[in-house]
Amino acid sequence: MGQKIERDLQRFRKIVRGKVKSDLRKYISRGEMIGKKGNDLVSIPLPSIEIPQFRYGSKNSGGVGVGEGQPGQPLSNPEGEGEPKAGDQPGGHILEVELTLEELAEILGEELALPRIEPRGKANVVSEKDKYTSIRRVGPESLRHFKRTYKNALKRQISSGTYVPDDPRVVPVREDKQYRSWKVTPQPESVACIIYMMDVSGSMTDEQKEIVRIESFWIDTWIKRHYKGIERAYIVHDAVAREVDEHTFYHTRESGGTKISSAYELANKIIDSRYPPNDWNVYAFHFSDGDNWGDDVPKCLEILSKQLLPKVNLFGYGQVESPYGSGEFFDHIAELAAAEEKIVVSKVPDRDAILGSIKEFLSTGR
């Protein structure tokens, strides 16, 4: 790819990222980016990036097409169908743009001002020197590499003939600028595992599961960004807990009662058997409507503080609102959270609250 188009392309991508960022709340609450995930790419509908011009609307409009069909028969693909396209120049509608999950994570991080996660574990030793050898073409001004930027600008001005020896001013433009990068995926050896737990007892509605799904997607995207490898485990529970795959996790409904401790116990077992904390950065998130059998609460808190907390980087409890549940588990775990910095609790009453909730979970930098 030529350098010239590369620059225009980068500029376009930057505008795209800016748009996504400014509409992030909307995108998140509608869950628009999920479900379109293919490999590491996310497609986002972005209709407003066109340069506006005076145009006809659809009302009363028409055109000419070719083919079979009786008058009155609808055209299969209405948008612009059959219209002779005027103009030779390419361009026009972009309805979908693609972002990598990495880009998406960066947008999320910037918008929510999230601290970068500092993984723990023995594989974390990376020398200071390594950290800043990487040079990028974009970055914050504070990390601008002055010498390189200046050299680039000089080179460019000499070759384009705008360098005047008598007036040796060198003015860097965007393409010259280079930045020290913090981007070096920190601690390339670190791996993480995320354990998702969800109450699937009768009181959880589909909408609440959708909220969980959206929130998990973003949490996942952010955490994944910081690790070389990531694994996931999914636990559903009512009065008993079982490990399931991702699809089952979001599509199960049980009718039994609720015993949260069953999920915590299973999580603990999974960690012990598969993800020893010496080798893994372990994350656990539990979503529920806060309904639990009364006498189960002490047991939950016991397992949590004695067993799980020592082994995890972060334990997140997200409570969705339920028309049926009492929601009182929140108060119990919030009390514990006040004393334990590894626990973060958050309420997610509706889709609009997802963004704030993500911020609560991920602001710890753990």
Add this chain to the structure above:
Amino acid sequence: MNTFYHTNLPPHLRILKDEIEGYAREYGLDFYETIFEVVDADDLNEIAAYGGFPTRYPHWSFGMSYEELKKGYDYGLSKIYEMVINNDPCYAYLMRCNHTVDQKLVMAHVYGHCDFFKNNAYFSHTNRKMMDEIANHGARIRGYAERFGEDEVEAFLDRCMSVDDLIDIHSVAIRRRGEHSRYDFNEQSGEEDPHANRFKSKDYMEDYINPPERMRQDEETARHKRDSKPDRGFPEEPEKDVLLFMIEHAPLKPWQRDILSIIRDEAYYFYPQAQTKILNEGWASFWHSTIMTQKALEPAELIDYADHHSGTMATSGKRLNPYKVGIELLRDVEERWNRGQFGPEYDDCDDLDTRRAWNKKLGIGREKIFEVRRVHNDITFIDTFLTPEFCVRHKLFSFNYQNQQGQFVIESREFQMVKQRLLFSLTNFGKPFIYVLNGNHRNRGELLLKHGHNGIDLKLNHARDTLVHLQKMWSRPVHLETMIDDKPTLLSFDGTDHTAQTIGESDENRRNTPAKTR
């Protein structure tokens, strides 16, 4: 990006070029020297993103086009077959990975375009040194970006590109600064026919070529100008070249004025291509098909050729393919003029069998289509040569938008209907007419534009966003008279707020007594 032009044609392509060029000349095609560049698919996407000019000024929208083209190519949805630049010499691009038969076909097609560029009347005023000119534009704009800041220049380019279609396509050629003195208040107007300049057209064409609204305005202002000298408006006549008006009257910095002139220059350079899309592609396809099938094709290449040719001619869904319509209509004209199927005697004949069998063996078809390529654009081509028989044979239909159902529906297969829809979609490139009515609206230096409404409302969100760009250029509030749901409406943007007011009185009164609009 000069590197693109230093590639030498590899020997086997040079031989092909000489061969195809020879055939083209034998057939009477007449073109500037044509230089073929061999590039990779990715380069071609890049060049296409810049509208054919790799040295074009920098702007993110080219990056966007590139990404679209690249995606289309990567996913196998679309592939650019040919790219020819109207320039002397002509430049054309060949994709490196193409098979020999494809290269031949593209070359033959290219010579068709080159002939068209050189000989079609609508191209006669285009700059034939546009390659250099555009490189020069690019250098100037890059220079401004260095001096005044990239973000600032980019933001200004966004504004310019938002209005780059507001030029006067009825003017013969771009009006240069200094060439005209429309706003020279000392100008002595000579004998002027109050009948506005009118493109010759038949009655039912009138609406499309000369929108009645505009004709009326033109005549009225011409009369007004003659009768009441002291009371001149500003501009005196509705100005269709909104870009020129902005260049001359908007409070722009010199570099901004220069950028806007660059955008306008390029718009005038590109518009004949949009104006002749059907005819130009039809002509090029006619010649690639003629040269290939009659001269250049080796028997073994037949399948590949048929494949490629039908690929270009394919219609996606029910969309009208300009290549297909163009080539078929040209073939039809050639045949009709060979057989003498034209003129009063033929037109008056009502007997279908007689008409079908009509053959006076005139043999002037080839001559006729050479004339067609010289004097016509898409509108006049369709208007003059589209026949009911052609519409039936090629299954053309008109469609319209059903406001209630929110979808497009087949409307009719009736000839006049199809023809009208087709002409409408070509009129002003299917874009609304916008002109400047007043640059000193309400005596407060506000800008008043008018949308020459012809039955279809504007897309409102786009119109508002475009007004924002115009307002930033004009600095003072801007207004647009239009119709929304049959009500005359004034859309305004004052730099902060948008308003839409229904205009109480008729346009007629309004324009004669501007003071009342307060």
